[in-house]
Amino acid sequence: MHNPTPTMTRYERIMLNHSGRSDDAAAQFCDASRAARTKVVAESDADAVIRDVAAGVAAPALTGCAIWMLFEARRRGLARLRFLSRDGQVLYELARRLAPILGIELDLQYVYSSRLTWSLAATEPSNLDNAAWLFNSFMKSNATDLCSRLGLSIDEYESLLAASGVSLDPETRADQIHQAAAMRRFLRTRKVTEAMASRISHTRQLLVDYAEQHALTDPATGLVDAGWTGRMIGSLIQVCRSTGSSSRPHVLLWGHEPRPSGWTDPAKVVAYVYNTATGQGLDWRVPDAPFLVESFCMGDHGIVSGYERERSGAKVLPILQSSTNVAAEAWGLRAYRSTLYAFVEALNGAQTDDLRPMIHGVMDAFWCHPTFDEATVWGAYPYDSDPAGTAIRPLARAIAEPRIARGDRAWLAGSLQLSTAAARHAYLATDPNSDLSGAPATD
Structure with a gap:
């Protein structure tokens, strides 16, 4: 076991630099960070790195x-908060611990959602080819991704994919014009539109019922997500509007980066x-903030792949790809979460x-200036x-080297820290400033 040391970390020094008095929030967060590191005993060197970043960076940010x-x-007069899976899970766990400390009474509930399910429910079968969610993400879709998002067996549709000119090469993706076409x-x-019409209709009705079951679109509800x-x-x-409902919830996010083709509501979001x-x-936005915050918000279960009715028909329940997040657990999720909770337990008052x-x-x-150990351990997180x-x-x-490209590396500074000096200098000399500034990705 690797016992924590009370020595102040570089993150705790930053917290103290933002403190104006011994009892302000920055000072209390610094004390809570040290207390969490003291309480959580790391089982390995890697766990110690996970713990120290959790105490010094993730816990202050999420708390x-x-x-x-x-x-x-409370300011908006809401009756309830609904924390959307999976990014909202850790925020829910922190909020339910913090609410009694802050003297706030709200109906707090963790609910199951996913881009996969909600986007599918909102898509018209006749307009699948214009559904951006089928193609876009940090990594654009290949043929396997496309079928997975639709819930179609690639083996069953392989001949139709080939007849349509879709390459099955996993490296051929929707950012290549011929593949996208x-x-x-x-x-x-x-065949695809007919198969999807039935699936979409079923998913849509289940989502409407699940939303009603948990008051997701009630005006007194706040939906919580990372962004x-x-x-x-x-x-x-x-989807809910298609049933005649005009009510809208409030939306509370870490960060919001709406696109011209996306959705927002200035009065509610x-x-x-x-x-x-x-x-x-915007001055507080670190480069590529979504990748960092989503990593800090790692969930302990798999993606929601759909909904189903319980046998009695009374409730709609989520269908999870897996009940546990095996990859995150193997990386160090337990040490990470334990540190976050120890941080909150060490706080005093509002x-x-x-x-x-x-x-x-x-x-x-x-995120922008990691140590080599941080880049090694946190860089191994399965994003x-x-x-x-x-x-x-x-x-x-x-x-x-010699192929100097960012590729599918979400954490650029971490990747550069792990690279040779020659590769690092070559990348910085040739790649666009947008990669370094972390400007929001476009459609």
């Missing part, structure tokens, strides 16, 4: 957000750190100071941006 969400819900031909075929474009929540509202639609908090400048400071230090869970990759990997 600050959860505190803000609870106060914001072929995928759209495939989606317009009668980003708002499309998934927009899909829910679109609010973000903690930044909102590109309003220009709020925290009303604006913590966002401090949170940006610790996040920037970790997956695909709606169907088909694209798990390490968060960071060394950039290989």
Whole structure:
């Protein structure tokens, strides 16, 4: 076992630099970080790195957000918060621990959602070829991804894919113009549209009933998620609107990056750190913030692949791809979550100071300037941006020579830290500034 040391970390020094007095929120967060590191005993060197980043970066970032969400819900007069899986799970766990400390009474509930299910429910079978969610993500879809998102067996549709000109090569993706055109031909075929019409209709009705069951679109409800474009929540509202419902919930996010083709609602959608639609908090946005925050919000179960009715028909229940998140557990999820909870347990009283400048400071230090050990351990985190869970990759990997490209590395600074000096310099000399600034990806 690796016993924690009380020595102040670089993140705790940053917290103290943002403190103006010994009892303010920044000072209390610094104390909570040290207390969490003391309480959680690491079983390995890797667990020690996970724990220290959890205490110094993730816990302040997520706890600050959860505190803000609870106060914001009260300010808006909400009766309940619904935390959307899977990114909302850790925020739910923190919020339910924090609410008694803050003296806030709300109906808090963790509910099951996914881009895969909600986007499918909102898609018209006759318009599959224009459904951006089928093609887009950090990694664009290949043939296998496309079938997975539709819930179709690639073996059953292999001949139709080939006849449509879709390559089965996993490296041939929708960002290649000929592959994208072929995928759209495939989606317009009668066999696909007929198969999807039944699946979409079934999914849509189950989602409507699940939303009613948990009051997801009630005006006194706040939906909680990490972010980003708002499309998934927009899909829910679109589906429920098709039943004649005009009510809309409030939406509380970490960050909001709506696209021209996406969804937002200035009266209902609010973000903690930044909102590109309003220009709020952009100076506090670290590069590629979604990749970092989604990694901090790792869930302990698999993706929601659909819904089903229980035998009595009284309730709609989620269908999970897996009951556990095996890859995250193998990486160190237990040590990570234990540290977050120990951090919250060490807090005393309400925290009303604006913590966002401090949170940006610790996040920037970790995400943009990682140590080699941090890049090694956190870079091994199994990050997956695909709606169907088909694209798990390490968060960071060394950039290989002579092919100097970012590729599918979500954590650029971590990847550069793991790379040779020659590869690092070559990348920085040739790649676009947008990669370094972390500008929001476009459609």
